Amino acid sequence: MGQVLFATGVLSPNFKNPLTRTHITIEGFEKLPTDRPVIFAMNHTDRYNYWPFQWRLWRDHRMFTTTWVKGKYYNNPAIQAFMIKMNNLAVPSRGYLITADAVQLLGRPPAERAYRIVRQAVDAGSTDTRTLRERAAEEGVLADVVALLDTPRDLLGLNFDPQTHNYLERMSELFKQMMNRFVELNEEAFALGLHVLVFPEGTRSIRLQEGRTGLAQMALRMKATVVPIGCNGSDLAYPGNSPLSSGGTIVYRMGEPLSPEGALKPFAIEDDYTPFTLEAERAHAEKFRGMTDLVMDRINELLDERHQRQEGAEGKVKGANRFI
Structure with missing residues (x-):
C-alpha cells in the first residue's frame, strides 16, 4: 500500500508533469519469468534510479518489489518510517x-x-x-x-x-543472527510474490563498478533466478538529492534471466550456509566471485557507453562515516 500511495501521489504527477516529463522505457520485459519472483540486479547511477523502474512495473503490470538498502537510512526516524512503508530491507554489514x-x-x-x-x-x-x-x-x-x-x-x-x-x-x-533474519525476510518476500531489487555495486556511480558478492551469496542460497537490468539516463533525471525527477528519458534494459538450472548451474552450492558470514565466504569464495563477475558482465552489456565500466572510474567511499 505504501508503494501504491507514493506512486499515485508523488511519482505519477512528477513523471507526467509537462515541465518535467519523464519518459520511462523497459526494454526486454518479455524476458521476465512469469512463474516465479526473481532478483533484479541493477547498476546504481543515482539516489533514485530504482523509482522509475518500480513505477513502470506497478503501472503496467501491477508488480511490486522489495529493495536492499543500507542500514544507515534507518538512523533517521522519518526516513526509517518511509523505508519500511516502501517495503525496503536493510542489509546488515x-x-x-x-x-x-x-x-x-x-x-x-x-x-x-x-x-x-x-x-x-x-x-x-x-x-x-x-x-x-x-x-x-x-x-x-x-x-x-x-x-x-x-x-x-x-x-x-x-x-x-x-x-x-x-x-x-x-x-x-x-552479525550472523542479523544475517539469518535477513535471509528469512528475503524468503518471505519471495513467498509473497515480491521481486527483490539489488544494487550489486554497493554504491552509486555513473559508470559501472566491480560488483560485491552479496547478491551471489543470497541468490545461490535461495536458488533464485537473477535478472540483470541496465539503467540508462536516470542520473540526468536525478542529478542531485531532490527526489523529484527533472525530466528526460530513462531506459531500462532487461537481460536474459540467469536461472539456477541454467547459467548459474556451475556456481550451485548444495551445502546450507549463511550468506555474508566468514565461513561462507571462505568456503565458497570462488563461486561467489565467479557468479558476481558474470552478473556484472551481463549488466555492462545492457548499458550505454557512458555508463559502462571503465578503468579508473569513481572509487568507493570508505571508513566509518559511510554508515551514518
Whole structure:
C-alpha cells in the first residue's frame, strides 16, 4: 500500500508533469519469468534510479518489489518510517554494526583509526582482543577501543558482558543472527510474490563498478533466478538529492534471466550456509566471485557507453562515516 500511495501521489504527477516529463522505457520485459519472483540486479547511477523502474512495473503490470538498502537510512526516524512503508530491507554489514554500536555507546562514530583496526579484526574472524588493544595503543585510539571492548551494554539487541563475552566473538554472533533474519525476510518476500531489487555495486556511480558478492551469496542460497537490468539516463533525471525527477528519458534494459538450472548451474552450492558470514565466504569464495563477475558482465552489456565500466572510474567511499 505504501508503494501504491507514493506512486499515485508523488511519482505519477512528477513523471507526467509537462515541465518535467519523464519518459520511462523497459526494454526486454518479455524476458521476465512469469512463474516465479526473481532478483533484479541493477547498476546504481543515482539516489533514485530504482523509482522509475518500480513505477513502470506497478503501472503496467501491477508488480511490486522489495529493495536492499543500507542500514544507515534507518538512523533517521522519518526516513526509517518511509523505508519500511516502501517495503525496503536493510542489509546488515559488519561495518555498520561496529559503527552503530559505537554511536550508541560513545554518542559519535569511532575514531577512523579505531574503526579500521576493529573492522580488520572482525573481518578476519579474530578473537584476539589483546593484540587489538596493543594496535589501538600504537595508533593512539586506545580509549575508543577499550570502551568497545570493556563496557557492558545492549549490543544492538544482543547482551554483551565483558566478564563473560569476547567483543569480537559477540560482534560476529550479532552479525550472523542479523544475517539469518535477513535471509528469512528475503524468503518471505519471495513467498509473497515480491521481486527483490539489488544494487550489486554497493554504491552509486555513473559508470559501472566491480560488483560485491552479496547478491551471489543470497541468490545461490535461495536458488533464485537473477535478472540483470541496465539503467540508462536516470542520473540526468536525478542529478542531485531532490527526489523529484527533472525530466528526460530513462531506459531500462532487461537481460536474459540467469536461472539456477541454467547459467548459474556451475556456481550451485548444495551445502546450507549463511550468506555474508566468514565461513561462507571462505568456503565458497570462488563461486561467489565467479557468479558476481558474470552478473556484472551481463549488466555492462545492457548499458550505454557512458555508463559502462571503465578503468579508473569513481572509487568507493570508505571508513566509518559511510554508515551514518
